[in-house]
Amino acid sequence: MSRVYVASVGYTTVGDHWNKSILDLAIEAGFQALTGAPKVKPEQLVVGNMFSGLSSRQEHLGALVVNGLGLTGLPGFKVEAACASGGMASLAVFNMLKAGQIDSALVVGVEKMRDLDPGEVSQALCAAESAEYTQFFGASFVSLNAMLARLYMYEFDVSRDDLSAFPVLAHRNAVNATHAQFRKEVSYEDVARSMVISDPLRLLDCAPVGDGAAALLLVSEDLAGQVKGPLVEMAAAESATNRFSLYERDDMLDFAATRLAAHKALKSAGLSINDVDYLEVHDAFSVVASLSVEALGLSKKGQGARDAREGKYARENGLATNCFGGLKGRGHPVGATGVYQLAETYLQLAHKAGPNQVDDASVGLAQNVGGVDTTAVVHVLRRS
Amino acid sequence: MKTHYDVGIAGYGVYIPTYRLPTTEIARIWKGGGAGPNKEKAVACIDEDSATMAVEAARRAMDMAQVSKLGAIFVGTESKPYAVKPTSTVVAQALGQHFVLAADMEFACKAATEALQVVRGLVGSGMIENGLAIGVDTAQGRPGDDLEYTTGSGAAAYVLSRSNPDTLATVEAGVSYVTDTGDFWRRQTEKYPRHLSRFTGEPAYFHHVETSVKQLFETYGLKANDFTYAVFHQPNPRFPVEVAYRLGFKFEQIKTGLLNPIIGNTYAASSPMGLAAVLDEAKPGERVLVASFGSGAGSDAFSIKITASIDEKRKKAVKVSDLISKNIKIDYATYAKFRGKISR
Amino acid sequence: MKLSISYWRLKDRYYRLVGVRCEECKNEFFPPVYVCRRCGSRSLTDKEMPKTGKILTYTELKETLAGFEDQEPMLLGIIQLDNGVRILGQIVDTAAENLSIGDRVKAVFRKIQEHGSSGQIFYGYKFVRT
Numbered sequence: 001m002s003r004v005y006v007a008s009v010g011y012t013t014v015g016d017h018w019n020k021s022i023l024d025l026a027i028e029a030g031f032q033a034l035t036g037a038p039k040v041k042p043e044q045l046v047v048g049n050m051f052s053g054l055s056s057r058q059e060h061l062g063a064l065v066v067n068g069l070g071l072t073g074l075p076g077f078k079v080e081a082a083c084a085s086g087g088m089a090s091l092a093v094f095n096m097l098k099a100g101q102i103d104s105a106l107v108v109g110v111e112k113m114r115d116l117d118p119g120e121v122s123q124a125l126c127a128a129e130s131a132e133y134t135q136f137f138g139a140s141f142v143s144l145n146a147m148l149a150r151l152y153m154y155e156f157d158v159s160r161d162d163l164s165a166f167p168v169l170a171h172r173n174a175v176n177a178t179h180a181q182f183r184k185e186v187s188y189e190d191v192a193r194s195m196v197i198s199d200p201l202r203l204l205d206c207a208p209v210g211d212g213a214a215a216l217l218l219v220s221e222d223l224a225g226q227v228k229g230p231l232v233e234m235a236a237a238e239s240a241t242n243r244f245s246l247y248e249r250d251d252m253l254d255f256a257a258t259r260l261a262a263h264k265a266l267k268s269a270g271l272s273i274n275d276v277d278y279l280e281v282h283d284a285f286s287v288v289a290s291l292s293v294e295a296l297g298l299s300k301k302g303q304g305a306r307d308a309r310e311g312k313y314a315r316e317n318g319l320a321t322n323c324f325g326g327l328k329g330r331g332h333p334v335g336a337t338g339v340y341q342l343a344e345t346y347l348q349l350a351h352k353a354g355p356n357q358v359d360d361a362s363v364g365l366a367q368n369v370g371g372v373d374t375t376a377v378v379h380v381l382r383r384s
Numbered sequence: 385m386k387t388h389y390d391v392g393i394a395g396y397g398v399y400i401p402t403y404r405l406p407t408t409e410i411a412r413i414w415k416g417g418g419a420g421p422n423k424e425k426a427v428a429c430i431d432e433d434s435a436t437m438a439v440e441a442a443r444r445a446m447d448m449a450q451v452s453k454l455g456a457i458f459v460g461t462e463s464k465p466y467a468v469k470p471t472s473t474v475v476a477q478a479l480g481q482h483f484v485l486a487a488d489m490e491f492a493c494k495a496a497t498e499a500l501q502v503v504r505g506l507v508g509s510g511m512i513e514n515g516l517a518i519g520v521d522t523a524q525g526r527p528g529d530d531l532e533y534t535t536g537s538g539a540a541a542y543v544l545s546r547s548n549p550d551t552l553a554t555v556e557a558g559v560s561y562v563t564d565t566g567d568f569w570r571r572q573t574e575k576y577p578r579h580l581s582r583f584t585g586e587p588a589y590f591h592h593v594e595t596s597v598k599q600l601f602e603t604y605g606l607k608a609n610d611f612t613y614a615v616f617h618q619p620n621p622r623f624p625v626e627v628a629y630r631l632g633f634k635f636e637q638i639k640t641g642l643l644n645p646i647i648g649n650t651y652a653a654s655s656p657m658g659l660a661a662v663l664d665e666a667k668p669g670e671r672v673l674v675a676s677f678g679s680g681a682g683s684d685a686f687s688i689k690i691t692a693s694i695d696e697k698r699k700k701a702v703k704v705s706d707l708i709s710k711n712i713k714i715d716y717a718t719y720a721k722f723r724g725k726i727s728r
Numbered sequence: 729m730k731l732s733i734s735y736w737r738l739k740d741r742y743y744r745l746v747g748v749r750c751e752e753c754k755n756e757f758f759p760p761v762y763v764c765r766r767c768g769s770r771s772l773t774d775k776e777m778p779k780t781g782k783i784l785t786y787t788e789l790k791e792t793l794a795g796f797e798d799q800e801p802m803l804l805g806i807i808q809l810d811n812g813v814r815i816l817g818q819i820v821d822t823a824a825e826n827l828s829i830g831d832r833v834k835a836v837f838r839k840i841q842e843h844g845s846s847g848q849i850f851y852g853y854k855f856v857r858t
Contacts, residue, residue, distance in 0.1 A: 201787075480744060
């Protein structure tokens with residue numbers, strides 16, 4: 001089977017793009033990626049997106065973006081897996097390249113969120129959960145994560161400040177990330193005093209709402225020669241699922257989808273979690289970041305938040321994590337998030353991360369989650 | 385009104401919402417001090433209506449009755465959640481009862497005793513084995529109106545069956561009396577009712593209740609002394625006490641079923657809930673008078689005799705006194721939010 | 729999507745907590761499943777769930793979904809029913825400061841949502857402390 005390489009990446013800043021449509025954003029990121037490797041002509045487009053139908057009354061994103069890019073004729077389709085849509089779009093392309101079906105493809109993750117009212121955003125995000133048994137009763141996506149956080153704090157005696165460690169880390173890392181939505185540090189006090197959204201989760205526990213798009217140009221080994229600069233291999237892309245709703249799970253604090261997907265991805269790449277020296281975790285909520293590092297086997301069960309507070313995931317002397325701010329600091333344009341994570345991991349492994357560069361980064365793992373760990377996509381990237 | 389078969393009460397259930405509005409709160413907002421005739425009134429929460437309270441009371445009644453099939457479900461209420469779409473079908477679905485005659489009845493505050501008469505007739509004729517009659521209201525008075533002090537929320541449900549060793553009381557006799565009297569009304573699209581103030585007393589409440597009770601006495605050869613307990617409709621704390629004296633009853637006979645001072649006027653549920661409070665403590669062989677009043681106007685009067693199975697049946701009862709004592713006080717703003725007087 | 733119709737399909741689930749029971753291993757599930765989670769059997773029949781249980785976790789939600797604004801702040805919990813089944817629902821008639829993990833609750837019948845003053849009212853289960 002062919003090896004898969006990242007030829008180039010593109011991304012918009014994340015935030016309020018009042019002047020840009022969902023297509024404008026997708027094209028901006030797509031053009032950047034295409035310009036980065038001008039000799040590569042994609043044979044396929046896959047768009048990762050969660051709710052363009054709701055946000056922009058626009059479906060059929062595959063053909064829409066193909067045409068916007070001036071590539072009429074190219075096959076294109078959209079992949080949807082809630083907040084894991086971006087990661088899943090990349091996984092779809094990865095498999096096509098692996099199989100030798102194509103030699104190049106463009107992945108674009110995009111989400112337009114700011115055209116919706118906050119209540120409509122909550123509704124759109126909650127579409128990832130059961131319409132009949134979660135949404136019907138008024139439970140928003142935040143409230144599910146809040147119940148998870150309360151259980152986590154109760155079961156493992158996790159404190160408010162422990163839980164704040166990942167948001168504090170994310171904001172510190174976002175300061176130098178030019179595309180990040182919130183480039184300012186927050187203190188433990190800031191998190192603890194921020195507005196309660198769904199007790200015990202506060203505003204600064206939660207990833208913000210923003211517009212954005214990110215793109216990856218992926219090639220097979222036959223085209224690897226066309227790529228300028230250091231080669232970064234997409235060594236593995238795997239996905240897994242958990243029981244659909246949080247309350248259907250025997251152990252609600254076990255991110256089984258993440259655990260399974262990571263296990264498969266590392267095995268497929270012939271690596272262990274200890275080989276990873278750059279990490280992107282899906283920190284949509286503080287508690288989700290903590291449970292994710294536990295499921296990845298990096299922290300013991302119940303220790304994720306405390307480990308983060310003790311510096312285990314700090315850029316300075318830990319396992320460098322979310323160095324562009326993660327979902328919390330860079331922002332979380334839902335369907336684009338998984339692609340941002342991969343673009344950022346690429347920047348680190350290609351040693352193009354500028355002030356955010358982690359010394360000698362060579363193996364990166366990116367975990368993208370849809371729902372409350374209902375779908376997980378894990379990619380392993382390796383500097384060649 | 386006689387039945388072919390004797391009809392008894394197989395189970396009863398009451399629901400009183402948790403929240404209480406002290407009437408000093410209404411006075412604080414509208415009259416600048418004092419209180420209403422009743423101390424507090426029961427207020428349904430924002431997510432409660434006549435359908436939800438009817439279901440809760442019905443579940444308790446069914447739990448006590450232990451009958452598997454109902455032949456009829458009548459919900460008596462003047463606060464139907466829908467102008468068109470029955471409340472009784474919601475109750476039927478929630479109880480899993482489908483081969484039933486189901487309908488909503490409206491007759492101001494006597495809709496429930498009307499339902500009791502009809503179910504009594506259906507059971508007493510042999511047409512059905514068991515039937516459910518529910519009185520429920522989330523009645524509302526116009527903000528600041530005298531009515532606002534007394535209009536409370538609550539539900540009471542009765543399962544009637546052909547008299548058998550398991551029925552806890554027998555409905556021995558019942559009469560109904562009506563005239564066209566416009567003392568209180570609400571037009572189709574209006575939110576709050578209108579009333580003729582003092583006219584609601586003598587020509588309305590007193591005339592109809594006194595007439596129905598006297599008719600019951602005459603027809604069945606009964607007198608006030610024959611009853612250990614009497615329950616009258618309770619639009620305020622004063623009327624039921626006054627009508628009791630006029631009919632020859634002593635305060636001792638009415639005090640158990642007199643709930644208005646603590647929960648207000650629960651409209652269709654008012655006299656049925658008073659009866660439930662009596663059933664919570666009555667002894668075998670004792671007799672209870674129940675007389676409702678509905679504006680418009682009319683009164684149903686019943687004589688009910690307690691049977692030997694009351695003690696066993698009562699073990700399943702959720703007592704009215706417990707429902708009354710378990711409560712949360714709210715202020716006028718919360719009440720306004722709960723009852724849709726303010727919304728986002 | 730017309731909620732009125734999906735709600736109508738599910739009324740026994742919402743009104744009476746009708747889930748399913750596995751004909752093979754007798755385990756019970758709510759929401760209903762198509763395949764038994766314990767033994768893999770597809771023989772599942774409707775079964776009413778017990779109405780009492782305990783709180784596993786809860787939250788007080790300050791920013792509700794559209795259509796629930798008048799119910800803010802809203803208490804939500806994951807409840808373990810006495811047969812072990814876990815379900816999500818609102819907790820009512822109390823305040824957040826009175827709640828603790830492990831509190832006993834029972835199911836009650838309440839309005840879940842309503843579509844303004846002209847649309848339909850949707851009923852279903854919520855929980856109160858006992």
